[in-house]
Amino acid sequence: MQALTNRSKAVSRKPMSFMEKLYIPAIVKGMAITFSHIFKKQPTIRYPEQTRPFSPVFRGLHVLNRDEEGRENCTACGLCAVACPAEAITMEAAERLPGEENLYREEKYAAKYEINMLRCIFCGLCEEACPKDAIYLSETFAPANFTRKGFIYGKEDLLIPDPKTEPEAYAKARGKDAPTTAN
Amino acid sequence: MNLLLAIDWALLIEKLILIAIIVFASLGIALYTTFAERKVAAVLQDRPGPNRAGPFGLFQPFADGLKLIMKEEIIPNTANKSLFILGPGLAMTAALMSCAVIPWSSHIELFDRSIDLQIADINIGILYVFGVVSMGVYGIMIGGWASNNKFSLMAALRGASQAISYELAMGLALIAVLMISGSLSLKTIVEQQMGPGQLWNVAYQPLGFLIFFICAMAECNRTPFDLPEAENELNFGYHQEYSSMKLGFYLFSEYINMIMSSAIMACLFFGGYDIPFLNESTLAPNVAAILGVLALLTKIAIFIFVFMWIRWTIPRFRYDQLMNLGWKTLIPLALVNMLATGAVILWHQG
Numbered sequence: 315m316q317a318l319t320n321r322s323k324a325v326s327r328k329p330m331s332f333m334e335k336l337y338i339p340a341i342v343k344g345m346a347i348t349f350s351h352i353f354k355k356q357p358t359i360r361y362p363e364q365t366r367p368f369s370p371v372f373r374g375l376h377v378l379n380r381d382e383e384g385r386e387n388c389t390a391c392g393l394c395a396v397a398c399p400a401e402a403i404t405m406e407a408a409e410r411l412p413g414e415e416n417l418y419r420e421e422k423y424a425a426k427y428e429i430n431m432l433r434c435i436f437c438g439l440c441e442e443a444c445p446k447d448a449i450y451l452s453e454t455f456a457p458a459n460f461t462r463k464g465f466i467y468g469k470e471d472l473l474i475p476d477p478k479t480e481p482e483a484y485a486k487a488r489g490k491d492a493p494t495t496a497n
Numbered sequence: 498m499n500l501l502l503a504i505d506w507a508l509l510i511e512k513l514i515l516i517a518i519i520v521f522a523s524l525g526i527a528l529y530t531t532f533a534e535r536k537v538a539a540v541l542q543d544r545p546g547p548n549r550a551g552p553f554g555l556f557q558p559f560a561d562g563l564k565l566i567m568k569e570e571i572i573p574n575t576a577n578k579s580l581f582i583l584g585p586g587l588a589m590t591a592a593l594m595s596c597a598v599i600p601w602s603s604h605i606e607l608f609d610r611s612i613d614l615q616i617a618d619i620n621i622g623i624l625y626v627f628g629v630v631s632m633g634v635y636g637i638m639i640g641g642w643a644s645n646n647k648f649s650l651m652a653a654l655r656g657a658s659q660a661i662s663y664e665l666a667m668g669l670a671l672i673a674v675l676m677i678s679g680s681l682s683l684k685t686i687v688e689q690q691m692g693p694g695q696l697w698n699v700a701y702q703p704l705g706f707l708i709f710f711i712c713a714m715a716e717c718n719r720t721p722f723d724l725p726e727a728e729n730e731l732n733f734g735y736h737q738e739y740s741s742m743k744l745g746f747y748l749f750s751e752y753i754n755m756i757m758s759s760a761i762m763a764c765l766f767f768g769g770y771d772i773p774f775l776n777e778s779t780l781a782p783n784v785a786a787i788l789g790v791l792a793l794l795t796k797i798a799i800f801i802f803v804f805m806w807i808r809w810t811i812p813r814f815r816y817d818q819l820m821n822l823g824w825k826t827l828i829p830l831a832l833v834n835m836l837a838t839g840a841v842i843l844w845h846q847g
Contacts, residue, residue, distance in 0.1 A: 341811060348541045348810040356543050 373438045373451040376429055376467070377474050377487060381419055384476040387448035390424035397443035402433035420446075427472065431456040431465040452487065507610065516597075516616055523596050527752040528558040530801060534752075537805040565745040573645065573738050580643035585739065585746035588636025592753035594629045598622035599760045600684040602770045602789035606782055614786060615684060622683040623675070626761060627668065630716060633754060634660040637718075637725055640747065641735035652734030655816065656725030659715055662823035663722075667712035669831035670705045673838040674698055674765055683761075687769030693776060699766040704834045706766045708827055713758040715823070718751060720808040727813060759800035760793065767796050 333339055359366055368374070379387045390407035408425035410418045417423075441450045459465055475483035532547065532554070539546025547554035572581055602614040619625060634657055641653020677698060678686045690697050699706045715722040726734035736747040763769055770789030771777070777785040814822065 345806060345810045348806065351543055352540050354543050356545055358543075358545050360545065360548075 368453050372453050373436045373441075374453050374455045375431075375451070376434075376440070376449055376472055377452045378427065378469065378472045379448050379450060380474050380477060380484075382477060383416070384478040385415075385417060385419040386423055386473070387419055387446045388424045388427065389420045389422045389446055389448070390427075391422075391445065393443045393445065394440035394449055397439040398434075399437060399439060400433045400435045402430045402435075403440060404428050424469065427469045429467050429472065431467055432462065511610070511612055512616065515612070515614070519596055519601070519616060520593060523593065523753055523756060524749075526756055526797075527749055528562065530752045530756065531561065531748070532558045533801065534805055534808075537802065538809050541806070541809045562745065566742050568741040570741040570743070571738075575645040576738065577643040577645065580639050581738075582743070584636055584640030584643055585736075585743045585750070587639060588633060588750040589746045589753075591629055591633040591636060592750040592757065594632075595626050595757045595761075598625050598683055599757070599764065600687055600769060601793060602786045603777070604782065605786040614790065618682060618684045621681045623671065623681050623686075623761075623765075626683075626757075627664070627671075630754075630758075631660070631664060633716075633750070636747070636750065637735050640739065641725075644735070644738035646738055648731045649735050649737050652725045652727070652731045652737075655731075656718065656735060659718075659722065659724060659819060659823075662820060663712040663715035663827070666708055666823060666827035666831045667716065669828065669835055670702075670708040670712065671765070673702055673705045673831075673835045676835070676838050676842055677701055683764050683769070687764050687771065690768040691771040691777065697766060697768040697771070702766065702834070702838070704830065705838075706762075708831050708834065709762065709766070711822075711827065713762060714804065714807065715819075717754045717758055717804070719755065719804055721811040721814050722819065723813055724816060724819060755801060755804055756797060759797040759804070762800055763793055763796035769793055769796075 381387060390405050392405065392407075395401075395403040395405060404426075405424045405428070406426040407422055410421050410423055436451065436455075438451050444450075456465065456467075474487045477484040535557070536546040536554075538544075547557040550556040550560045572578055597616040598619060600613075600615040600618070604611045604613045606612070637656040637660075638653045641649040641651075641656070644650075674686070675681060678689050680686060680689075686698075689695065718725050724734075725731075726736065731737070736744055739747060770793040772788055772792045777789065780788070
């Protein structure tokens with residue numbers, strides 16, 4: 315029969331020599347191998363203290379963006395919910411009242427904005443669909459939770475901290491690879 | 498009343514305290530042996546091992562113990578209830594009983610009394626150890642039988658036949674040592690090795706030690722002889738139906754067995770509490786005693802490491818290989834070793 319590759323090796327069927335039958339040299343050899351592994355470098359990443367670096371295009375948990383003055387970008391147009399292939403996004407729109415100009419950038423805003431993280435597939439289509447740069451995916455992923463309800467993230471979970479009142483938290487939430495300007 | 502006065506109360510209290518210390522120390526060491534097992538396994542496999550509970554994961558054994566206690570206690574419907582409960586208790590008792598004759602060190606002087614650091618220096622010490630170790634197999638047998646489960650029963654059968662086969666070779670290897678020392682008392686055997694110009698018994702009995710070591714591994718059901726609890730063919734073997742602290746007792750007794758067989762090997766072949774290249778009689782007795790305990794513990798730790806190292810290197814034997822090794826290799830070798838030792842002793846005597 316013709317061999318498919320040239321990598322095949324003939325199996326040696328010759329009887330074991332006396333030294334091989336003793337097994338002890340082979341056992342000592344094996345134990346030397348395991349012992350040498352004590353000094354090997356461990357590839358383990360000690361997770362909560364150490365994290366693996368993500369690529370700059372990593373698509374993690376969603377963030378609802380604010381502009382430089384701390385106003386919400388989202389106008390509740392619903393394009394993200396339409397774009398979402400997993401139908402994870404729901405929202406309710408509301409009209410901005412006089413005196414709320416420092417809270418919402420435009421006349422319409424999202425009164426309720428929910429993303430079901432169990433449905434979300436982190437494809438990033440909502441980010442692409444958004445005309446106001448109001449939603450983008452950050453570099454963290456959704457932490458574990460005890461209930462299904464806990465995975466439905468509301469506005470309070472998604473909204474980025476106010477850059478005016480909490481600039482440090484804002485910078486941290488934006489991450490180093492976030493777009494530098496609003497719009 | 499006279500009878501009560503006749504009892505040496507000080508001796509009784511002294512021994513009770515010694516028993517308490519040794520039993521709790523053995524349990525504590527066994528607790529940390531489980532931790533050491535996981536750490537050694539991890540390090541040999543390029544992993545960090547348990548490191549979450551406390552600094553360097555040092556509280557891990559307590560977390561494990563607590564978990565075992567909190568687990569639901571299940572006794573199968575068809576199990577023989579009294580035997581099912583007796584099994585792990587017997588395994589634990591047999592494991593702990595052998596620590597009674599191990600000489601942990603020479604003697605310390607406290608309150609004008611000379612206290613031997615050995616619970617009982619009986620003149621048939623090593624025979625006692627053999628008797629107790631053989632009882633350990635009842636723990637496995639009864640546990641496997643009472644579970645009323647075919648896998649547990651098979652494992653119990655394997656365990657019993659393994660223990661019987663390897664005890665023979667172990668006893669024969671031991672006879673050669675006893676021929677050299679001429680005593681069955683562990684303390685005498687250790688003190689003979691301590692004398693000036695005396696070598697450890699392993700220098701006279703290297704083959705005997707190797708046979709004894711292999712048999713000890715088989716008696717402790719350690720890999721490569723862990724057939725009674727083969728995970729992948731017998732679903733953890735004889736303790737398959739056990740849960741909660743009953744399972745903990747089985748696992749624990751295995752580690753205590755390991756410590757005790759390490760201690761016995763250290764006493765028989767490696768000079769017990771003898772510190773190499775040091776004449777203990779030049780030291781103050783209390784210092785010598787404490788250093789002796791440390792020396793014995795170091796030897797035990799080295800043996801335990803070797804046990805673990807072997808476990809994470811060598812795969813399990815097949816059943817026929819196990820029996821071949823025991824009956825066709827170790828017993829003839831031990832017999833030859835015994836005869837050769839006898840011949841050399843006769844030749845020396847003239």
